[in-house]
Amino acid sequence: MTPDFSQGPDALVRLLESKGVLIDPAWRDAFVNVPRHRFVPDVIWPRDTHDPAWRVPVTSDSDEWCSWVYDDYALITQVDDGTPEGLDGRGRYPTSSASQPSLVALMLQALRVRGGERVLEVGTATGFNCALLCHRLGADRVTSIEIDSSLAEQGRANLAALGYRPHLVVGDGAKGVPERAPFDRVLATVAAREVPWAWVEQTRPGGTVVAPWATTYFAAGLVRLDVREGAAHGRFIGAAAFMLLRDQRAAKGSIWDFVDEKSAGVESYRGRFDPSPLSADIAGLDLAVGVLVPGLAYRRFNAKDGSGEASVYAYDRAGSWGLIEYEPNANEYEAYRFGPRDLWAEVHHACAWWERAGRPGRERFGLTVNPDGQTVWLDSPGRPVGS
Numbered sequence: 001m002t003p004d005f006s007q008g009p010d011a012l013v014r015l016l017e018s019k020g021v022l023i024d025p026a027w028r029d030a031f032v033n034v035p036r037h038r039f040v041p042d043v044i045w046p047r048d049t050h051d052p053a054w055r056v057p058v059t060s061d062s063d064e065w066c067s068w069v070y071d072d073y074a075l076i077t078q079v080d081d082g083t084p085e086g087l088d089g090r091g092r093y094p095t096s097s098a099s100q101p102s103l104v105a106l107m108l109q110a111l112r113v114r115g116g117e118r119v120l121e122v123g124t125a126t127g128f129n130c131a132l133l134c135h136r137l138g139a140d141r142v143t144s145i146e147i148d149s150s151l152a153e154q155g156r157a158n159l160a161a162l163g164y165r166p167h168l169v170v171g172d173g174a175k176g177v178p179e180r181a182p183f184d185r186v187l188a189t190v191a192a193r194e195v196p197w198a199w200v201e202q203t204r205p206g207g208t209v210v211a212p213w214a215t216t217y218f219a220a221g222l223v224r225l226d227v228r229e230g231a232a233h234g235r236f237i238g239a240a241a242f243m244l245l246r247d248q249r250a251a252k253g254s255i256w257d258f259v260d261e262k263s264a265g266v267e268s269y270r271g272r273f274d275p276s277p278l279s280a281d282i283a284g285l286d287l288a289v290g291v292l293v294p295g296l297a298y299r300r301f302n303a304k305d306g307s308g309e310a311s312v313y314a315y316d317r318a319g320s321w322g323l324i325e326y327e328p329n330a331n332e333y334e335a336y337r338f339g340p341r342d343l344w345a346e347v348h349h350a351c352a353w354w355e356r357a358g359r360p361g362r363e364r365f366g367l368t369v370n371p372d373g374q375t376v377w378l379d380s381p382g383r384p385v386g387s
């Protein structure tokens with residue numbers, strides 16, 4: 001039996017309103033009128049509950065698929081760049097998704113459009129977000145770019161089936177779409193470690209760039225930049241975990257591809273640094289550590305005996321790692337390091353800077369982007385993180 005999704009958009013709107021995330025009536029109208037189920041492909045890949053390292057295909061004839069479409073979940077719509085690495089269509093790495101509706105709402109509202117703006121969306125994927133933009137602003141004002149040609153084609157077909165014909169481009173969105181610039185708004189639906197200068201350059205002064213922003217350690221910032229002549233500045237305005245721009249992805253692999261405790265040259269020492277704050281999800285500390293320890297990845301393995309002991313690893317996927325054998329209430333722990341960087345010393349330094357700065361939360365951090373690159377700052381552009 002074909003599922004009845006006729007009440008889906010209204011139910012989704014009620015859910016988003018009950019969470020307090022959908023506030024603007026004009027975007028509410030867009031959510032009511034753009035049916036999400038028409039954009040979710042027949043196969044999606046939730047996490048395998050038995051082995052979280054993998055994702056399993058779930059098809060549109062299942063109850064799960066139907067129940068998830070109008071719930072507030074990100075749905076993974078492609079794994080491993082379209083060629084699943086596992087058996088039976090199982091995938092390892094999510095490479096495209098229909099974003100979580102509450103995040104879609106948050107980001108669209110963060111654009112602060114009034115109507116009439118020309119918008120560039122980076123990461124067309126299913127086309128759902130693009131359809132919302134078309135509904136709100138008119139398709140002739142919307143440009144969207146997707147790097148993966150098969151996804152771009154699906155997105156185009158989904159949009160066209162509902163009568164939306166925005167300007168769609170297949171290509172590298174990190175370069176923007178210069179032939180359609182200037183834009184009033186750029187909305188990235190894919191995360192950047194380095195915000196491409198092209199996004200700022202192609203936005204007219206007075207315009208806005210909204211983008212998910214990540215470091216290798218901290219994966220979930222959302223930044224809004226006000227574009228001025230020659231630079232853009234803005235604060236972190238929330239959390240948004242997104243997949244990364246294709247060229248900015250971290251090297252693939254598990255921790256054990258980068259940490260070999262049997263390597264010749266591993267140094268042992270007695271460490272004093274307590275790594276516990278890194279497991280506490282402290283907003284602000286995570287950003288400072290991510291900025292001040294470039295390339296950092298982190299894993300903690302808690303002892304199963306309830307002792308509170310843990311093996312805590314910092315590694316950079318480029319030949320350096322550190323291990324702390326943490327013991328609660330001990331002044332010193334056994335520790336090991338390997339490679340040119342002393343990563344735990346760098347983490348210690350970053351934590352100490354954050355403490356001295358008064359333990360700032362994420363909302364006190366901001367980002368400046370200019371043609372030379374980007375700087376993360378605290379409170380104002382003149383105070384780079386770490387200074």
Ligand SMILES: C[S@@+](CC[C@H](N)C(=O)[O-])C[C@H]1O[C@@H](n2cnc3c(N)ncnc32)[C@H](O)[C@@H]1O
Pocket residue numbers: 095096097098099122123124125126127128129130145146147148151171172173174189190242243244245246247
């Ligand atoms: C989270 S999905 C976007 C969700 C989408 N806006 C929607 O409503 O369904 C991110 C998309 O960005 C695309 N992407 C990754 N790197 C890109 C790049 N450099 N340029 C354009 N698209 C890119 C991915 O292929 C993926 O489809």
